[in-house]
Amino acid sequence: MKKNLLTVLAIISCSFIYSQADNTFPYPNNGDVGIGTGTDQNNVNFNFQVHGITDYIIRLEEAQHEIRKNAKSAKAGASFNAGKTSRIGMTNTETGALSSDGAMFRMSKLNFYITNQERKLLSITTGAVGMRFHGDHQRIWMGSQSYYTPSTSTDLASTNIGTTSDNGLYVRTRSSSESAYGVSVRARKDAQNAIQVVSTNGNDVNFTVKPTGEVYARKYVTTLNPFPDYVFENDYELLSFDELRSYIAQNKHLPNVPSAKVVAANGADLGEMNRVMVEKVEELTLYILQLEARLKKLEEKK
Known part of the structure; x- marks a missing residue:
């Protein structure tokens, strides 16, 4: 029994000494254990550290997306060198125990990956x-x-994020800054689409917003309240021709229509502008009917 115990202690001691012997910098005697490296130049220690010193060759079946990204025409059996890499694998009785099974934590060059290989x-x-x-x-x-x-x-939902830092979707909820926003969408170039909605068949682009402020849509629906049919009510006060002529001469725009100066400063509410335009069309209809009645009387006098 003593012999077996001494053998176990000897193996543990050798393993511990071996793990320490491969360190770039010596470990302090404080209980930290590392694999591959020890204390760095700044005397910072890891409780557990894996240090990669060899290249990691990724096979086609292991990471097809990485190979496609680096080689447009990857063939069967092709590979991709991820560079100097350290890896930690996690497997169980369902995943299998191969290097392509289970989950993997990987540091390749300056890039860190967490991958579920299943x-x-x-x-x-x-x-x-x-x-x-x-x-x-x-x-x-x-x-x-x-x-x-x-x-x-x-x-x-399937979420896709652009590969450049200039593209993306940003949400800010609390800020005292003047640039505070609810949702902000940024595109890298003006020619790109900031927002795009495609039909269920995947072919028709039904709604598009450009970074330049242009909006393209197939149909625009707004609520007009009240809808201008009130113009045809008996109590509606339609301006006389003289009153209308005087108003235009003084203000340089139609009644209830915002001036060019106001629109330039504040923009135009499309729904409200549509309501006002319908109101003007209905008023114009009443003016035409008045002129038609006058013309009819003149014709009857002949």
Whole structure:
């Protein structure tokens, strides 16, 4: 029994000495354990550290997206060198125990990856909030729901984020700054679309907002309240021709229509402008009917 115990202690001691011997800088005797490196120049220690010194060759079946990104015509058996890499793998009896199984934490060059190699659920949570990536349905979901029951619903939105820092969707909820906003969408170039809505067939672009302020849509619906049919009521006070002529001469615009100066400073409410235009059309109809009545009387006198 003593012999077995001494053998175990010897193995543990050798393993500990070996793990310390491969350190770039010596570890202080404070209980920290590292693999590959020790105390750095600033005397900062890790409780646990994995140090990669060899290249990591990613096979086609392991990371097709990385190969497509770096080689447009990747063939079967192709590979991609991720550079100097350290990896930590996590597997279980369902995933299998190969390097392409389970989950992986990887640091390649200056890039850090957390990957579920089973292409299933990946959750990042704290308390009751978090983010869930679902590999089966290519969906990203964020919110305050439970993340412990994997969802297989295809109703979850697919979220795509541009690869440049100039593109993106920004939300600010509390700010005293003059640039505070609810939702801000930024596009890298004026020729791009800041917002685009495509029909269910995936072909027709039904709504587009350009960074230059242009908006394209197939149909615009607004509530006009009250709708200008009040012009045809008996108690509506239609200006006389002399009153209308005097108002235009003095103000240089029609009654109830904003002036060019006001529109230049504040813009125009499309719904309100549409209501006013209908009002003017109905007033114009009444003026035409008045002129028609006068013309008819003149014709009868002949």
